[in-house]
Amino acid sequence: MVTRFSLPSPAKLNLMLRITGRRQDGYHNLQTIFQFLDYGDTLDFSWRDDSQIHLSPDLTDVPHEDNLIVKAARMLQQDSGCRFGVDIQLHKILPMGGGIGGGSSNAATTLLALNVLWDLTYSLTELAALGLRLGADVPIFIQGVSAWAEGVGEVLSPLQLPETAYLVITPDCKISTREIFSHPALTRDSVPIKLAASEAQGGRNDCESVVKALYPAVDDALCWLRQYGDGKLTGTGSCVFLACDSIQHAQTLLHVCPFAGFVATGQNISPTHQALALISKNSS
Numbered sequence: 001m002v003t004r005f006s007l008p009s010p011a012k013l014n015l016m017l018r019i020t021g022r023r024q025d026g027y028h029n030l031q032t033i034f035q036f037l038d039y040g041d042t043l044d045f046s047w048r049d050d051s052q053i054h055l056s057p058d059l060t061d062v063p064h065e066d067n068l069i070v071k072a073a074r075m076l077q078q079d080s081g082c083r084f085g086v087d088i089q090l091h092k093i094l095p096m097g098g099g100i101g102g103g104s105s106n107a108a109t110t111l112l113a114l115n116v117l118w119d120l121t122y123s124l125t126e127l128a129a130l131g132l133r134l135g136a137d138v139p140i141f142i143q144g145v146s147a148w149a150e151g152v153g154e155v156l157s158p159l160q161l162p163e164t165a166y167l168v169i170t171p172d173c174k175i176s177t178r179e180i181f182s183h184p185a186l187t188r189d190s191v192p193i194k195l196a197a198s199e200a201q202g203g204r205n206d207c208e209s210v211v212k213a214l215y216p217a218v219d220d221a222l223c224w225l226r227q228y229g230d231g232k233l234t235g236t237g238s239c240v241f242l243a244c245d246s247i248q249h250a251q252t253l254l255h256v257c258p259f260a261g262f263v264a265t266g267q268n269i270s271p272t273h274q275a276l277a278l279i280s281k282n283s284s
Helices: 068-080 102-117 124-132 138-143 177-181 195-200 208-214 216-225 247-256 271-283
Strands: 004-022 028-048 053-056 085-091 147-150 155-158 165-169 240-244 261-267
Touching: 004 102, 004 138, 004 165, 004 261, 004 271, 028 102, 028 165, 028 195, 028 271, 053 068, 068 085, 068 102, 068 124, 085 102, 102 124, 102 138, 102 271, 124 138, 138 147, 138 155, 165 216, 165 247, 177 208, 208 216, 216 240, 240 247, 247 261
Parallel strands: 053 085
Antiparallel strands: 004 028, 028 085, 028 147, 028 261, 147 155, 165 240, 165 261
16 A cells, blocks of 8 residues: 655646527537646655545635645545545745636545545545536546547547647736636637637637736737747636747746746646655556
8 A cells, every 4th residue: 555655737728619608507608629748747646544534735715624635635535535635845946826726736636546545435526426516626536538629628529639848937926717717708609619620720729818807917928929939828727828839948038038937838748646656557
């Protein structure tokens, strides 16, 4: 039994995002393409022989019990009837409210880790169903493969995407997904399309016009980025990104960029799943 290990909790990009309707429950139907990045937070997990769940450090402006990591751990503990606990150390580098999945990734990584740490036998499908109760983006991190997504983001069709180098800019603002999806100016009637058509239409993001109007820092970052290519908004923002010819090209742009950011490479298999496979191999 593995009692202590660390896992990456990666960022994701939405390479496009179309909103095709609003549901009666207030959620939105959408079409998007998810790709993981080899950049993100790290979580350390240590098994406890009692039922306590400890997370450190606490995040500014996020009450302990509202943290998705704690919620995910308690949900799995209650659903499984597990009597064990866990100490979790979070090494946070992803910006909150950035549209790159930080909280959802943390929640998914926690569910995946505790399934191993507590010696449970949940399938990915079962974990994804639990994760959906925490947020629409959690299932993609549970399933761990790049995907074309529909529904609220949980109906996933795996994709094999180019593992592109990206420059990701992180404007100094935190955007609430709820704020953007509830805004009266948001486009909610995009015609559903096929995957091939998304490439022909340049991977647009239906949230962009609202986000730029509300957050000038995002507009400024996109304007700068589009000097060099097809800069895009990921999710509801605030992060924006540019596909580059190489890591060196991305690093060169980052060096002259007037905004904070990072360079990463797209991944078709989540770094979390890659790490779990190594843990499983080494413990067998």
